[in-house]
Amino acid sequence: MKNNHKAMGSKSLFIVLIFLSVFLVQCTKPTTIGGDLVNASELNFGSTDTLPIKVTTIKSTDSLRSFIYSSLPFALSRYYLGQLEDPVFGLNTAEIIAQYGPYPGTYASTFAGATVDSVVLTLILDSSGFYGDNAAMQSLAVARLSDPLRLDTSFYTFQDFATEPGLVGEMTNFVPNLSKRMLVITPDSSVIDTNSAYLRIPLDNSLGQEILAYDSLDFAEVNNFAEKFRGIKIYSSTSSPSMMAVKLDATYSEIDIYYHTATEDSLVFPIHALSGYSATDRQTQDYTGSFVEPYIGSENDSLFFMQSMGGLNLEVNLPDLSSLGNIIVNKAILEFTLESLSFDDTLVYKGLSQVILKDTSNAFVLDVSQVLNIGGGLPVFGGKPKIVVRDGEAREVVQMNISSLMQEVYYGNVSNKVFVKPTLEISQLGRFVIQGFTGDKKWQPKLYLNYTNQN
Incomplete structure (x- = not known):
């Protein structure tokens, strides 16, 4: 049996060698891969x-969304503020329109007997977003909204909202100090360095007194509070060669109502933007009389122009x-x-x-x-x-x-x-x-x- 197995093995090996030799001979014939699909010489x-x-x-015809309502609302990373007088592109304007309110459910009691000492709008600045001449003089105005900002609606940069007559605050003829950092003193007297430049704009005490007089239900529900205090518009009252940038969602970017009672002094009630509330950045352009104006709509001209906003x-x-x-x-x-x-x-x-x-x-x-x-x-x-x-x-x-x-x-x-x-x-x-x-x-x-x- 052993000899038969050996003979069979030799025979099988012989057949395999013949097959391999035939295969190798065939493979020596040159073939162009893909040659049956495209003749390379014809390319x-x-x-x-x-x-x-x-x-x-x-001019752009886009509708740019600046606030998207959803279960997780989308807001901008920065909000521009100012009237930028560009030597080429004309006047570029940005206004902040925002609701402010307490964190929902944080304040369930009233402020009976409270007397307002001052009201301050704090804007945390985004120095990396400033555009133009940062040393330029600025003037800001704050007006109260008469149009409501719906909490269940998305907003676009072209939308405007009406305001009540007069102003509730202003800050004129200042140069933003981007190297100055806000230091916050906590109730236990510790100091927090926010590492952020800021602006503090005084608002009318009457606004704070009105808010502290709201009912406890108004402080408990976002919709209730937003119905009574519809928000503010912050805008530049003069043009300049600069545009400021603001972080509305930053800690301490808020309206602080400082008050006292018969028994306590130095109390503060903060209300915040974007904490369940809406905000938008209105952005517009005016090319009237600008260098760029005659080039707009002109095909194959000597110059072309592009810009953001x-x-x-x-x-x-x-x-x-x-x-x-x-x-x-x-x-x-x-x-x-x-x-x-x-x-x-x-x-x-x-x-x-x-x-x-x-x-x-x-x-x-x-x-x-x-x-x-x-x-x-x-x-x-x-x-x-x-x-x-x-x-x-x-x-x-x-x-x-x-x-x-x-x-x-x-x-x-x-x-x-x-x-x-x-x-x-x-x-x-x-x-x-x-x-x-x-x-x-x-x-x-x-x-x-x-x-x-x-x-």
Whole structure:
């Protein structure tokens, strides 16, 4: 039996060796992987940067939400405040409209016998968000709202709310001290350094006296309190070359009512913004008489302009690619070159951190949505200023990868009209002046296209 097994094993090994030799001979014949699909010799690679594009500076028509009501309400990271007189873009205005109230259920008793000593609105400043000349003089006014801010509603930056006649407070002709930090002395005499710059605006004592006279039910329920005290509007009463930034949700960003009773002195009743209450930042632009005004709506002009706060955007009409034949888009880069005006100070009036592309429905274009979905992030798309050197000249440009978009435009699946907008339209100020279709052609708005022609 052993000999038979040995013979069978030798026979099997012989058959395997014959099979392998045939297989190896067949594998020595060269084969082009995918050659049965596309003949590589028939592929033609091309590139161009001369396809015409149309660019226009337009006023944004977006409705930018500044407060979103939900089970977890959304509020802004910072609220802008001021009348910024920009040497290029004209007047940019931001007003804070906010409800204030006690933490729900915190105060269930009345303040019988309380006498108000003073009322102070404290605004915690966001020094990193200030824009323009931080040393500029400011003047602020505070008015009481007559329109209610509904607690179950989202708000937009274009919305305004009526106020009662007169003011409940003001602070005039001051320069914000961004190096001064608020120190808080607690009831046990310990000191808390908030590490935050601040403003303290005196309000009318009558407002505090009214609030302390509310019924205990008003302090127990947010809706009850908001019905009686509808909130305030904080706005700049004069223009300046600066815009302030405020953190409404910061600790100690509140209205403090200081009072005493017959038995106790130095008492304080704080009411807060955004603690179950609504707030919005109204942002508007006025281009009347400004440098930018004649350029708005002008197609393929010598300069183009962009800004945040729902201001100016770019409308771009991308080219028709049908003249290139049957193509696959390998790479498409849309480029704009930033321009410096002789009378403008870009160190004071800083540029945008990043721009993005949206379609006619205000949705992200395909290249943006793709990188967000796969986790590549917006750096893959581009849109941030960077230095480029051409023919020994260095310029700052913004480049956006729109390869997928251009393929869809070629197929006719999407519109060739897109809009260039700031990534952070509400919560970060900035603006661009962009070279138009004059001057050196290598810095004019351009679409760089690499493609494969399958004809």
